Amino acid sequence: MKVNIFDVARKSGLSVVTVSRVLNNVSSVREKNRQKVLEAIKELNYSPNSAARTLVRGKTGVIGLTLTALNDTVFDSVVKSVFESLKLSGYFLALSIDSEPVNGFSEASNFLFQEDRVDGIIVLSSLEEEAYIAELERKRIPFVMIDSHGEHSNVTTVNVDNYLGGYEATKHLIALGHTRIAHITGQSVFLSARQRKEGFMDAMNEAGLSPFMIIEGGFGTNCGYGLMQDMIARGNIPSAIFAADDVIALGVIRALKEAGYNVPDDVSVIGYDDQSFAQEVHPALTTIRQPADLMGQHAVKILLDMINGSEVSHTRVQLKPELVYRKSTSKYKGDISQG
Known part of the structure; x- marks a missing residue:
């Protein structure tokens, strides 16, 4: 029945x-x-009978979500959370994957950004967000941004407190007795990368420490691998490394292992995101977990409030990340930089 x-x-x-x-x-x-x-x-x-409810509402019953790629397990989890939350409210989800935007928009996003196609849009970590904001505001389409790259005071956003994440990652290494701590950042174009770096700097300053090294990298395995190889070649190796994401950390660990160093006995490594592989690699990766499910749930609730006429005046949700302590970090065991 x-x-x-x-x-x-x-x-x-x-x-x-x-x-x-x-x-x-x-x-x-x-x-x-x-x-x-x-x-x-x-x-x-x-x-719920979505078709009948759509007629009653006078809406399309469809919410659009635009993102750059689906090869990031955190973003995958956000998308799944958005889908499940919309399903409970009788809405369908339409995805736009903007791998090759032209003049600020991909063909897929341009299709979604039409008044009669969707009731609202969720923009997930797009580098084209300035163009998206202007277009969505011009067309009066309700929208929410997740993991925004700019500090927009007049836009509704759902972000993670990346400053706190960077601060907690660094405090974790300091609590283990490390003082020679390096940070490999993401590209400075990303707000998240800048905030994680600020958290790192403040934690070091509070402890009366100077950063062993800060290197701007990119969010990718090859970045962590290449930068760690350079440090090894110079014989200038920290006792601990805070990598701006788990993929960078993976590359760091690979380079250290190939050079004969043990993680974490020689060098401790902490990542960021808690990607799905983080607990499966060896050693299991200590990291900062992003609350992907909550990001999706909050974005949907706020967007549907907008669509249903509730007063939502540029809400800025900031969720707390969580330290996940695994096997890639341990207590300081001595200086191996000259080893």
């Missing part, structure tokens, strides 16, 4: 009116009741 809204109401112990309000993302519903309804929907595998 097909599950209906009355079944959801009975399962949640709430009224049909409350269930309806949750399905239509009415902001006045208490968070506790909203969660009860969402749990009941999930347990019953209830799917």
Whole structure:
């Protein structure tokens, strides 16, 4: 038998009116009741009649999401979270993968950025965000940015506190007794890279330490591998390295292993993101986890509030990252820089 809204109401112990309000993302519903309804929907595998609700709303029932690539497991998790959250609210998700933007837009994004195609847009970590902001505002399409690269005071954003992440990563290494700590950053064009570097610097300054080395790299395995090879060739090796993302850290560890160094006994390495491979590599990678699920959930809730006419005045959500302590960092065991 097909599950209906009355079944959801009975399962949640709430009224049909409350269930309806949750399905239509009415902001006045208490968070506790909203969660009860969402749990009941999930347990019953209830799917609202999207076509009928679209006619009632006078909307397309589609939310667009634009991103650069799907080869990052954190972004993959964000997309999945957005999809699941939209599904619970009876919306469909349309993806635009902007691998080759031309004049600020890819063909896929240009297709989505039409008033009659989607009810709203989620922009995920796009380097073309200035052009996107201008176009979406011009067309009056509601939008939310996740992992923005600029500090936009007049745009609704959902970001992770990358400053705190960089600070906590560095404090972790300092607490293990390390003083010769290097930082390999991402490209400075990324707000996240700049903020992680600021967190690193402040943690070092608070401890009365000077950075052993700060090198601007790129978010990629070859970057970490090549930069670590250069340090090894010069015989100038720190006791610990904070890499701006897990992929850089992976390259660092590979170079150290090939040169005969042990991680973490000789050099401790911490990454950032908690990519899916982080706990599978050897040694398992200590890292800073980004709350991908929460990023997607917050973005959807805010965007649907906008679409339904709630007052959302340039909300700026900043989520806390989490230190995940694994096997690639350990207590300082002595200076191996001349080894």
